[in-house]
Amino acid sequence: MHLSKGLSMFYGSRVLENKIDEFLDRISEAGLIYRKAIHVFLEHGVTEDFVTHAEQIGHIESRADELRREIETGLYEQNLIPDLRADVLNLVEDLDRILNAYDASGYRFTIEQPVFPSTQHPDVLALVDSVTNSVEQITIAARAFFRDFNSCRDYIHKVRFYESEADRITTKMKRAVFTSDLPLANKMHVTSFIDMIDNLADMAEDITDRLAIFVIKRDS
Amino acid sequence: MSITSLLFLSSGLFLGWSLGAQDASNVFGTAVASRMVRFKTAAFLCSIFLTLGAVLDGVGAAHTLGTLGSVNAIAGAFVTSFAAAFTVLMMTKLALPVSVSQAVVGSIIGWNLFTDSVTDVNSVVKIASTWVACPVLGALIGALVFAVFRKISKKVKFSLLHRDALLRFAMIVTGAFGSYALGANNMANVVGVFIPVVPFKDFSFFGTSITPVHQLFFIGSVAVAVGVYTYSYNVMMTVGKGILPLTPFASWVVVLSQSLVLFIFASEGLEHFLASHGLPTIPLVPVSSTQAVIGSVIGIGLYRGLAKNIEWNVLLRIMCGWIITPVITALVCFISLYVMKNVFDQTVFVPKTYVISREVLNELKKDGILQKGLEPMTGKSYATQKLLVNEAVRLIPDLKNATTRNILNYAEVIDVRITPEKIKELPSEIFSEKQIDDLESLAGRRFMHRWEIENTLAAMNPEWSLLPQSVLNKKKNKQITEQLQLVEGIFKWE
Numbered sequence: 001m002h003l004s005k006g007l008s009m010f011y012g013s014r015v016l017e018n019k020i021d022e023f024l025d026r027i028s029e030a031g032l033i034y035r036k037a038i039h040v041f042l043e044h045g046v047t048e049d050f051v052t053h054a055e056q057i058g059h060i061e062s063r064a065d066e067l068r069r070e071i072e073t074g075l076y077e078q079n080l081i082p083d084l085r086a087d088v089l090n091l092v093e094d095l096d097r098i099l100n101a102y103d104a105s106g107y108r109f110t111i112e113q114p115v116f117p118s119t120q121h122p123d124v125l126a127l128v129d130s131v132t133n134s135v136e137q138i139t140i141a142a143r144a145f146f147r148d149f150n151s152c153r154d155y156i157h158k159v160r161f162y163e164s165e166a167d168r169i170t171t172k173m174k175r176a177v178f179t180s181d182l183p184l185a186n187k188m189h190v191t192s193f194i195d196m197i198d199n200l201a202d203m204a205e206d207i208t209d210r211l212a213i214f215v216i217k218r219d220s
Numbered sequence: 221m222s223i224t225s226l227l228f229l230s231s232g233l234f235l236g237w238s239l240g241a242q243d244a245s246n247v248f249g250t251a252v253a254s255r256m257v258r259f260k261t262a263a264f265l266c267s268i269f270l271t272l273g274a275v276l277d278g279v280g281a282a283h284t285l286g287t288l289g290s291v292n293a294i295a296g297a298f299v300t301s302f303a304a305a306f307t308v309l310m311m312t313k314l315a316l317p318v319s320v321s322q323a324v325v326g327s328i329i330g331w332n333l334f335t336d337s338v339t340d341v342n343s344v345v346k347i348a349s350t351w352v353a354c355p356v357l358g359a360l361i362g363a364l365v366f367a368v369f370r371k372i373s374k375k376v377k378f379s380l381l382h383r384d385a386l387l388r389f390a391m392i393v394t395g396a397f398g399s400y401a402l403g404a405n406n407m408a409n410v411v412g413v414f415i416p417v418v419p420f421k422d423f424s425f426f427g428t429s430i431t432p433v434h435q436l437f438f439i440g441s442v443a444v445a446v447g448v449y450t451y452s453y454n455v456m457m458t459v460g461k462g463i464l465p466l467t468p469f470a471s472w473v474v475v476l477s478q479s480l481v482l483f484i485f486a487s488e489g490l491e492h493f494l495a496s497h498g499l500p501t502i503p504l505v506p507v508s509s510t511q512a513v514i515g516s517v518i519g520i521g522l523y524r525g526l527a528k529n530i531e532w533n534v535l536l537r538i539m540c541g542w543i544i545t546p547v548i549t550a551l552v553c554f555i556s557l558y559v560m561k562n563v564f565d566q567t568v569f570v571p572k573t574y575v576i577s578r579e580v581l582n583e584l585k586k587d588g589i590l591q592k593g594l595e596p597m598t599g600k601s602y603a604t605q606k607l608l609v610n611e612a613v614r615l616i617p618d619l620k621n622a623t624t625r626n627i628l629n630y631a632e633v634i635d636v637r638i639t640p641e642k643i644k645e646l647p648s649e650i651f652s653e654k655q656i657d658d659l660e661s662l663a664g665r666r667f668m669h670r671w672e673i674e675n676t677l678a679a680m681n682p683e684w685s686l687l688p689q690s691v692l693n694k695k696k697n698k699q700i701t702e703q704l705q706l707v708e709g710i711f712k713w714e
Contacts, residue, residue: 010389013381020381081384082255083467088380146380218380 016074020092020146023067024139027095030060030102031132031139037106038128042121046113054106061103068096087214091142094207098135101200114193117180120173127169127197134162134204141211145218152215159208166201170194228294231301232411233443238308239320239402239410240270240447245455246317246478246509247398250471250517251391252453253460256384259453265392266399267445273403274441275434291331295566296557297414300327303553307545315454315462316541319508322347324409326546330553335569336604338628341621346506351542354507357485358515362477363523369473387468394475398509401482403441411440459513462534464521474516481512488694495691514538574602574631575668583671589626590616602631629670635713636667642711650703655683659707666713674704 037053044050071092075085116124141155173194177187248262291297304323311318325343332339378386420432460466466474483490486507494501514535521530560566576597584590593616602608605628612627613619640663646656658680667673677684686700687693 010382010385013385017379017381079255079258081380081468084380148377149380150374 012074012078013080016071016078016080017146019067019071019074021143023064023071023092023095024143026060026064026067027099027139028136030057030064030099031135033057033060034102034106035128035132037109038124041109042116042124046110051110054103054110057099057103057106061099064096064099068092084214084218087210087217091145091207091211091214094203094210095139095142098138098200098203098207101196101203105196105200108193108196112189112193114189115186116190116193117177117182120176120190123169123173123176124194124197127166127173127194130162130166130169131197131201131204134159134166134201137162138204138207138211141208145211145214149215149218152211156208156212156215159204163201163205163208166198170198228298229411229414229439231298231305232414232440234305235301235308235320235324236407236410236440236443237447237450238305238312238323239406240266240444240449241312241451242308242318242320242447242455243402243406243509244399244448244452245459246513247402247475248391248395249317249452249456249459249513250466250474251395251460252456254466254468254471256388256391256468256471257395259456261392262395262456263445263448263452265396266402266448267441269396269399270403270407270444270448271438271441273400273405274407274437274444275403277400277404278407278437291328292570292572293567294414295560295564296331296335296568299556299560299568300324300331300553301410303327303330303549303556306552307549310548311541311545312451312455314537314541315458316538317455317459317510317514318541318545319350319510321406321409322350322508322542323545323549326549327553329546330550331557331569333550334554334557336606338605338609338624340625347546350506350508350511351539353505354481354511355515355518357481357505357507358478358512359519359522361481361484362474362516362519365477365480366470366473366520366523369469373469384468387472391468391472391475394472394479398475398479401479403444407437407440407444410444411436458534458538459517462531463514463517463538464526464530466517466520470520470524473520474513477516477519478509478512481507481516482509488698491691492695501691511542571603572605573633574605574608574628575633576600576602576608576627576631580630580669583669584627584630587626587671589630590623594627601633632670633668634670634708636673636708636711637713638662638665638667638711645710647706650706652683654681655703658684670704670708673707677704677707 033053033056037050037057040047040050040053072089075081075088081088137155137158141152141159144152144155174191177190177194180187182190244263244266248257248266251257252259252262291300301324304320304327307323307326308318308320325347329339329344331337373383414436415433420435422432423430460471460474484502485505488504491501491504518530518535521527557568561568576594576599578598581590581594581598584594585592594612596615597608597611600611602611608628608631609619609624612624638659640660643656643660643663646659648656651659658677661680662676665676667676674684678686684700684704686697689697
C-alpha cells in the first residue's frame with residue numbers, strides 16, 4: 001500500500017497540477033467572455049447573444065467549482081504541500097470568488113439592464129478592459145506561483161497597475177454620472193454597476209496582496 | 221528455553237524499544253513534523269528498513285557484541301541494558317532527543333564503578349566532545365547544504381507540486397537509508413550481548429538458513445519497531461518543530477546534513493578510500509546522529525536569519541538532557557546492580573584476576589609500553605582493576621591513561637584453552653582456512669594472558685599480526701582485533 005502510494009506520488013501531483021491549470025484557464029476564459037458580453041450589451045442590450053455569454057460564464061463557474069473541490073480534496077487526501085496548503089486553498093477560493101462575481105455580474109446585467117449614457121460607453125469598455133486585465137494578470141501570477149514563483153512579483157505589479165487604472169476610470173465615470181441630467185434613481189443604478197465592475201479589480205488586488213505574502217513565505 | 225534467558229532478553233528488548241522511540245526521530249522527525257510524511261508512513265518505513273538493516277547487515281558486526289561486550293555476566297548485561305533503557309524512557313517521556321549509545325556508555329560507567337573496574341577516560345571525553353563538536357559540525361554542514369540546495373532550487377525551475385513530490389521522495393529515500401543504517405549499526409548494541417544465551421534454534425526459510433542470531437536480531441528489530449510506533453512521535457515533534465518550525469525543504473536538508481556529518485566525520489570507509497587514493501583524510505571525530513540533527517536545525521535557522529525564532533529554552537533543555545543522560549544511567553545502573561546482586565543474589569559480573577608476573581613486565585618492556593617502575597608489584601595478583609591501578613599510580617604517579625589500559629590488558633588473566641570441540645564453533649566466514657589450521661595445531665594449549673595467544677598466533681601466520689598503525693591499515697587491524705576477540709570469547713575456559 002505504501003509502495004503504491006510512493007509510486008503514485010509524482011502521478012498524483014501531475015494530475016493536480018493539470019487541474020489547477022484548468023481552473024486558471026477557466027478564470028481567464030471567463031474574463032474574455034465577460035468582456036465580449038459587455039461589448040454586446042452596450043451595443044445591442046440584452047440580446048440572445050448576451051444571454052448566451054452570461055450562460056457560458058455560468059457553466060465555466062460550475063466547472064471551476066468542481067475543479068476547486070477536486071483540488072481541495074486532492075491536496076488534503078494526498079497530503080500535498082503541507083506548509084503552503086492553507087495558502088493555496090485560500091488562493092483557489094479567492095480566485096473562485098472572482099468567477100462567482102463574473103457570473104453574478106452577467107446575470108445582474110440580464111435582469112436589471114442598466115442604462116449607461118452613450119457618452120460613457122467608451123469608459124465602460126475601458127473599465128471592463130482594466131478589470132479583466134487585472135484578473136488576467138492575477139491568474140498569470142497564480143500560475144507563476146505554482147510553476148515559476150520567481151516571476152510572480154512581476155505579475156503582481158501589473159495587477160496593481162490595472163487596479164489603479166480601474167479606480168481612476170471609476171471615479172471619472174461616477175463624477176460624470178452625477179453631473180449629468182439623469183434622474184437620481186438612474187444615477188444610483190448606473191454607479192452601482194460601475195462599482196460592481198470595479199469590485200472585480202479590487203478583488204484581484206486583494207488576492208495580489210495575499211499572494212505577495214505567500215511568495216515571501218515560499219521563498220523563506 | 222529457560223525463563224531466566226527470556227527475562228534477561230527482555231531488558232535487551234526494552235533497550236530496543238527505547239532506541240526506536242528515540243532514534244527514529246533522527247531519520248524521520250523533521251519529515252513528520254513538517255507534515256511531508258505521515259507518522260504512520262514514517263513508522264512503517266522506519267520499521268521495515270531498520271529490520272532489513274539489522275537482519276541483513278547488522279549480524280556481521282554482532283560478533284564483537286557491541287559496546288556492552290565488556291559486561292561479562294548476563295545478569296549484569298540485563299541491568300546495564302535496563303538502566304540505559306530506563307533513562308531513555310524518562311527522556312522520551314519528556315520528549316527530549318538523547319543518544320541511546322551514550323546512555324549505554326553511561327551504563328557501562330555505572331557497571332565499572334560497581335565492579336571496581338577502570339573507566340576508559342577516552343569514552344567519557346568522547347561523549348562530552350560530541351555535545352559540543354557534533355552540534356557545531358551539524359550546524360555548519362546544515363547551513364552549507366541549505367545554502368547550496370537553495371541556490372540550485374532557484375536555478376532549476378520546479379513547479380510547486382513537482383518540487384513537493386520530489387522533496388517527499390527524497391525524504392522517504394533518505395529516511396529509509398537512515399533507518400537501514402540505524403538497524404545495521406545499532407542492533408548489536410541492543411541485543412548483541414544476549415547472543416550467548418539466545419534460546420532459539422536454526423531453521424530453514426525458503427531454502428535459506430535462519431540462524432539464532434538472525435532470529436535474535438529480528439526480535440530486536442520488532443522491539444525497535446514497537447518503540448517507533450508507540451513513543452517516537454513526541455520526540456519527532458521536538459526535533460522537527462520544538463526548536464524551530466521547519467519548511468519541508470529545510471526538513472529534508474536536516475536529514476541529509478545529519479547523514480553527511482556521520483559520513484564525513486565518522487566513516488572509516490571514506491577515510492580508507494581517501495587514503496588509498498593518496499588524498500588527504502578528514503579527521504574522524506566522535507559523532508552522534510541525535511546531536512547532529514539538533515545542530516543542523518540550529519545551523520539552518522541561523523543561516524536563514526531566524527535566530528530570534530529559535531526556542532533557545534527548548535535547546536537548553538535538550539542539551540541538559542544530553543548531559544544528564546549518561547550521569548543518570550550510571551547512577552541507575554549502579555543502584556540496580558547493587559539490588560540485583562544483594563537482593564536477587566545474581567552474578568552481575570565475573571571476577572577477573574590481574575597478575576603482574578615477570579613475563580608480563582618483560583612483555584610491557586618489549587612492546588615499549590613501560591620500561592620500569594612496576595617491579596615491586598612482581599608476582600602479586602589483584603582482584604579488581606582499581607586495586608592494581610591504585611598501586612601502579614602509587615609507584616608511578618604520572619602514569620598515563622593509555623599506559624594504564626595497556627598494563628591492565630597485559631596483566632589480565634584470561635585462561636584460554638584451545639579444545640577441538642570449540643574449534644568447530646569458529647565461524648568460517650570470519651576466519652581463513654589457514655587461521656583455523658593454526659588454531660587446530662594449538663589444540664590442547666592453554667594461555668593465561670591475551671598477549672600470549674596473540675604472540676603465538678602472530679608467530680605462526682602473518683594473518684594474525686597487527687600491521688603498523690596507519691589510516692590504510694586501520695580496517696585490516698580492526699578485522700584482526702575482532703578475530704582475536706572472537707578467539708578469546710570462544711575458547712575462554714568457563
